[in-house]
Amino acid sequence: MPKFAPKLSELKKEFEEKPSLLKGDYPDKELFDTPVEFRDGNWCYPAKPEIVEDLGFANPRKWAPTDDDWKLPDGWEKTIKDGMKDRLERFRSFKLFLDTCVRCGACADKCHFFLGTGDPKNMPVARAELIRSVYRNDFPLAEKILKGFSGARKLTPEVIKEWHMYFHQCTECRRCSVFCPFGIDTAEITMMGRELLHLIGVNNNWILGPVSNCNRTGNHLGIEPHTFVQNVESLAEDIEDLTGVAIEPTFNRKGAEVLFITPSGDVFADPGVYTMMGYLLLFEHIGLDYTISTYASEGGNFGFFTSNEMAKKLNAKMYHEAKRLGVKWILGGECGHMWRVVHQYMDTMNGPADFLEQPVSPVTGTKFSNAASTKMVHIAEFTADLIKHGKLKLDPKRNNHLKTTFHDSCNIARGMGMLEEPRYILNNVCNTFHEMPENTIREQTFCCGSGSGINTEEYMDIRLRGGFPRANAVRHVKETHDVDSLVTICAIDRATLPALMNYWNPGVSVYGLHELVGNALVMEGENKRTEDLREDPMAGFEDEEDDED
Amino acid sequence: MLNLGMNKEAVKLIRDNRREVLEQWHSRVLSFFPGKMQSATPIAQALDDGLGNILDSFGTTPETLGNALAGVVRILAVQNFPPSRAMSLFFELKSILQKIAPGTSYKRQIKQKDWDEFQTGMEHLTLEAFDSYMAHREKIYQLKVEESKRQTFMMQRGAKA
Ligand code: SF4
Ligand code: SF4
Numbered sequence: 214m215p216k217f218a219p220k221l222s223e224l225k226k227e228f229e230e231k232p233s234l235l236k237g238d239y240p241d242k243e244l245f246d247t248p249v250e251f252r253d254g255n256w257c258y259p260a261k262p263e264i265v266e267d268l269g270f271a272n273p274r275k276w277a278p279t280d281d282d283w284k285l286p287d288g289w290e291k292t293i294k295d296g297m298k299d300r301l302e303r304f305r306s307f308k309l310f311l312d313t314c315v316r317c318g319a320c321a322d323k324c325h326f327f328l329g330t331g332d333p334k335n336m337p338v339a340r341a342e343l344i345r346s347v348y349r350n351d352f353p354l355a356e357k358i359l360k361g362f363s364g365a366r367k368l369t370p371e372v373i374k375e376w377h378m379y380f381h382q383c384t385e386c387r388r389c390s391v392f393c394p395f396g397i398d399t400a401e402i403t404m405m406g407r408e409l410l411h412l413i414g415v416n417n418n419w420i421l422g423p424v425s426n427c428n429r430t431g432n433h434l435g436i437e438p439h440t441f442v443q444n445v446e447s448l449a450e451d452i453e454d455l456t457g458v459a460i461e462p463t464f465n466r467k468g469a470e471v472l473f474i475t476p477s478g479d480v481f482a483d484p485g486v487y488t489m490m491g492y493l494l495l496f497e498h499i500g501l502d503y504t505i506s507t508y509a510s511e512g513g514n515f516g517f518f519t520s521n522e523m524a525k526k527l528n529a530k531m532y533h534e535a536k537r538l539g540v541k542w543i544l545g546g547e548c549g550h551m552w553r554v555v556h557q558y559m560d561t562m563n564g565p566a567d568f569l570e571q572p573v574s575p576v577t578g579t580k581f582s583n584a585a586s587t588k589m590v591h592i593a594e595f596t597a598d599l600i601k602h603g604k605l606k607l608d609p610k611r612n613n614h615l616k617t618t619f620h621d622s623c624n625i626a627r628g629m630g631m632l633e634e635p636r637y638i639l640n641n642v643c644n645t646f647h648e649m650p651e652n653t654i655r656e657q658t659f660c661c662g663s664g665s666g667i668n669t670e671e672y673m674d675i676r677l678r679g680g681f682p683r684a685n686a687v688r689h690v691k692e693t694h695d696v697d698s699l700v701t702i703c704a705i706d707r708a709t710l711p712a713l714m715n716y717w718n719p720g721v722s723v724y725g726l727h728e729l730v731g732n733a734l735v736m737e738g739e740n741k742r743t744e745d746l747r748e749d750p751m752a753g754f755e756d757e758e759d760d761e762d
Numbered sequence: 763m764l765n766l767g768m769n770k771e772a773v774k775l776i777r778d779n780r781r782e783v784l785e786q787w788h789s790r791v792l793s794f795f796p797g798k799m800q801s802a803t804p805i806a807q808a809l810d811d812g813l814g815n816i817l818d819s820f821g822t823t824p825e826t827l828g829n830a831l832a833g834v835v836r837i838l839a840v841q842n843f844p845p846s847r848a849m850s851l852f853f854e855l856k857s858i859l860q861k862i863a864p865g866t867s868y869k870r871q872i873k874q875k876d877w878d879e880f881q882t883g884m885e886h887l888t889l890e891a892f893d894s895y896m897a898h899r900e901k902i903y904q905l906k907v908e909e910s911k912r913q914t915f916m917m918q919r920g921a922k923a
Contacts, residue, residue, distance in 0.1 A: 320798065330842060331792075331799035434914075444916045483915035618829065670906035677840045677902070685804040708913065712905040716898075717836070 230316060238711035241571050248371060249378045254674030256382040257381060260421035265414065265426050268523075272414025278377060280529070283370060290368050296412045297348065300405055307405050310397045311345050314338065320389035325659050337389035337399040340379055347372060355642035356690045372418035380406040382675060385518075386623035386666035391656050403665075408520045413689070416519075423515040423686040427527050431510040432477035438464075438507035444480050445505065448490050457664045457740035460497045461506055465538065470575060472535050475546025475592075476704035479725075485707045487746045488547060488725025494734050495596065495727065499576045499604060503544065509534035512551040513704060516729055518666035525562040528554055531589070532566050543589040544574035547725055549664065551623035552591060556629040560586045563683040577602040591625075593702055596730060597634040602643050608734040611742065612643035614752035615698040615724070619646065620683065620710065621658035632656070634700050635726055642733040647694040653686035655675035665711035676709065677716055681758040684717035690719055702726045771872045772859065772880035773821040780817060781860050783855075786862075787813050790854045793848050794838070808837060831887070832894050839898035849892055850883040 256278040260756075265273035265614040286292070301308045320337040322328065327335040334340070350365030366372060385400035410416065420707075421529045426435035436444070442464050449460045463469065475492065496503055509530045516523035535543050545555060569588035573582040579598045581590045599605050619639055625631050632655045639646050654661050662680025690696040699714060699721055701707055707725055714721040732745045743754045776783055788810050792799040799806050815830035838848035859880075863872065872880075911918065 322802065328803045329805060331795035331797055331803065331805065332842070333797045440920075443920070447916070447919070467832075478913075481914065483912040486915060529835040670909055673902055673906055674840050674842075678842075681837075682804045685808060708909070711912065712909050715905055715908070716840075716901065 219531070220273060233401050234301075249375050251374075251378070252674070255378070256280050257417040257419055257669050257672050258414040260418040260632070264418070264421050264425045265416065265432075268421065268428065270414070270421070270519075271412055271414065273412065278374070280318065283373070283415065285370065285373065285413050285415075287371075292412050293347075293409055296409045297344075297405075300408065301348075304405070305403075306398070306401055310341065310399075310402055313347050313395050314341060314345070314397055315395075317394065320397070323389045323392045324383075324399075325386070325388065325662060325682045326384075326679045329678040330382070330675075333380075334375075334379055335382055337383075337393075340383055341399050341402045343372075343376055343379055343396070343631060344402055373410070373413070373415060376406050376410060380410065380692075381417065381667055381672075382679065384623070384660045384662065384667065384679065386660035386664060387506075387627045388657065388660065391627065404518075407518065411519055417582060417666060417669075419672075420515050420518045420666035423666075424512075424519060424523060427511055427515065431506075431508050431530060433511055433515065434477060434481055436477065436510070437574050438482060438510070441477075441480060441507045441510050444486075445489070445493075448480075448486055449493060451494060452746075454489050455744060455746065456736055456742065458494070458497065458709055458736045458738065460493050462493060462496075463503075464505050464507055466504035467538050468540075469538065470502040470541050471504075472509070472540040472543045473503045473505050473546065474509050474512045474531055474543060476548040476551060477510055478513070478704040479546055480510070480706055482704075482708060484598075484610075484711070484728070484747070485704055485725065486722060487728040487731070488707065490746045491725065491727030491729070491731030491734075492546060492592065494731040494736065495605075498606075498734050498736060499599065501575065504538060504540070506538070507532045512546055512548045514551060514554045515666050517550055517554050524554060524558065528559055529563045531555075531559070532563050532569075535566065535588075536568050537720075540623065541570045542584070543569070544572075544592060544595060546592050547702040547704065547727060549622040549628075549705055551624075551704075553624040553628040557589055558680075559589070574598055576604050591629075591631065591634075591653050592727065593625075593631060593634040593638060596727070597637045600638060607642055607730075607733045608735050609642050609733055610753060611643050611732045611745070611751050612729050613645065614642065614745070615700045615729070616645045616696045617643055617647070617700050617724075617729070618649055618687060618694075618695060618696045618698055619654070619705060620649075620661070620687075620701045621654055623658060623660050623664060625702055626655055628735060638726060638730065639700060642729045647690050647696055649686040649690050653682065658684040659686060661703075661706050661709050661713060662703055663713075668705055668709045673712070677713065680713040681717065684713050687714065687720050687721060691721060697721055698724050700724045700726055700729060742757075768820050768883045769876045769879040770821070771876040772883070775859060775863060775872070776817055776820060779864045780814075782862060783858055784810070785816050786858045789819075790858070791838075791851065794841070794843050794850075795836055796842060805837060809834065812837065827892070828894075831891060835891055835894040836898055837912060839895050840902070842919075845892075845895060848895060849888060851891060856881070856884050 231511040251608055259276055262273035262275060272285050275469050276284050301637040316338055347368055350367060380403050383403040385403050387398055387400045390396055390398040423433035426433055430437060445462055449462060453459050480488040514524055514527045531543060566588045571585045572588060572590045577598055584590050619635060648654055659682040661683055663676045687699055697720055699710055701723060707723055710723045714723060728746055743751060745754055746749055791809055812834035816876055819827040819830040886893060
């Protein structure tokens with residue numbers, strides 16, 4: 214039973230005090246009879262026909278959610294029903310989650326989209342009901358078992374519109390599942406919902422664009438290998454200017470011990486690039502024998518937001534490249550959904566990677582037995598181990614100009630259970646770490662509001678609503694501890710939290726964990742440091758003062 | 763800057779009945795939301811704080827009031843309801859005060875002149891709220907531009923170099 218599942222007495226209390234579908238506070242008539250309304254700010258641009266075609270996805274055409282007619286393909290109802298049947302057979306969890314829910318309501322107020330919009334259709338139980346109601350209609354056996362509160366529904370274009378809207382107001386964060394007495398994971402229902410929508414060409418350009426780029430060039434932005442190399446080299450030059458330390462990363466080098474893969478946002482986007490500088494400094498500091506691939510040049514996997522098959526295809530390049538280069542194991546950078554895929558799916562999707570070795574830290578000798586099957590280690594585990602063994606020379610005072618808090622990325626905290634390592638590192642590289650309130654961190658962390666491929670600009674209104682619970686928790690530490698720096702270990706967080714902070718908590722900046730590591734690392738032969746990796750002045754290291762070290 | 767000439771009698775009425783005024787105002791604002799925002803949510807709590815701040819800043823400095831106003835409008839400006847509903851914020855407050863004024867009639871307790879002055883104050887505030895609403899909408903557009911710039915940071919850097 215999940216750790217946070219409520220006790221019976223609590224459930225009773227919740228049931229009596231809180232609005233619930235079961236009590237009829239939201240009569241399902243009202244719930245499902247209010248038609249969805251697409252207007253600016255609440256829909257993502259649909260995928261361009263050429264992208265859909267290029268990927269071999271269904272129904273390429275020009276359309277928009279605001280159109281009356283979505284130009285669904287002939288026989289789309291059958292496609293959805295067959296697709297549902299197929300998935301019910303293939304994925305046991307999907308069937309189990311549809312059948313098991315008792316509508317106790319424990320998940321209802323746990324979703325950041327419900328909390329941020331007040332829209333009852335954003336209660337996880339209602340989200341699942343979007344599919345369940347159709348399932349009941351079309352799979353009569355289930356109807357017999359489920360004497361439901363809501364009647365079965367016919368599949369109509371209106372239902373599809375509702376699915377599109379509400380499966381894009383779920384970031385697949387799994388917060389709801391933590392509180393469900395049965396561990397029902399609405400994120401998986403959303404994944405199935407989105408897969409089904411893809412079968413009839415109801416999609417999102419922000420997801421399919423990067424998928425297509427990844428498919429072609431290996432990374433989201435479609436950066437060609439030479440540009441990728443130029444970017445990393447230019448960051449190495451910045452490091453040299455700033456610290457005097459010359460770093461020469463290698464690319465596609467056969468025979469390196471470790472292949473390093475990180476989300477490409479770290480190579481081209483602000484503030485991800487500063488995190489990349491942190492990795493480069495760290496690897497130089499310990500003399501790691503590593504290489505970076507220009508083919509497996511993306512840790513992220515937006516395929517994961519389309520279909521199981523596409524996720525598998527895009528993920529495969531990690532092992533392909535590890536094999537081609539003959540490395541011993543893979544080290545992965547700071548990312549959220551990349552780790553969900555690696556941790557939960559890679560081994561069965563594209564493994565076993567028996568051509569790799571169980572990862573061993575070349576510096577400390579630690580065997581990463583948790584990565585024995587995937588052969589891929591998370592950078593936070595790797596760095597925490599280095600610190601634990603006293604292998605890093607760190608000066609946490611170099612981050613004294615930042616007052617920090619830490620945002621647990623959903624996929625790292627809930628998806629792979631990594632809670633302590635980032636905190637351990639943060640406490641060793643800065644002196645000013647303050648936790649946000651307990652019910653908003655660790656397993657109970659609130660999503661950034663932009664995960665699962667909805668971090669597109671035209672969707673900003675929804676993102677700002679969904680991100681409110683997270684922002685509100687940051688506001689709390691901002692007010693109580695003057696926190697001005699939100700540290701994350703996810704590339705989507707680094708891309709999207711700056712806007713969320715700028716709107717709700719102006720004055721709070723977003724950092725990657727390894728950027729702070731990079732600030733704190735005392736490198737051999739370095740120049741006197743007065744600025745951090747962003748070239749912002751460090752506190753207490755001003756030029757005129759004597760060296761405080 | 764807000765120049766509200768907020769009527770002293772009205773401010774006193776609000777101070778004396780703060781809890782009741784806030785409770786009712788809060789509840790009305792929560793019903794702006796489709797499905798009515800539940801009171802245990804972070805949004806509802808932030809609105810409770812924010813509306814309370816507005817009430818407390820009546821009769822203080824225009825700056826305090828302006829900040830308090832922005833705190834609430836920031837929340838309203840990203841919601842799924844039309845601006846007209848968000849802007850009815852102070853109409854709601856006015857009607858609550860009318861009902862809460864002790865005795866049978868508001869006018870019997872507070873002179874017509876004071877009441878008129880209070881009305882004018884609420885109208886001014888609505889205009890200020892409108893400006894703040896638009897400023898927040900513009901900020902959202904700005905966030906979008908900044909976000910796309912950040913996403914192509916290295917490309918732009920390359921282009922400049
Ligand atoms: S998903 Fe779980 S917590 Fe939510 S209503 Fe169903 S049984 Fe209860
Ligand atoms: S997975 Fe997250 S976003 Fe989706 S319904 Fe559950 S809590 Fe909400």
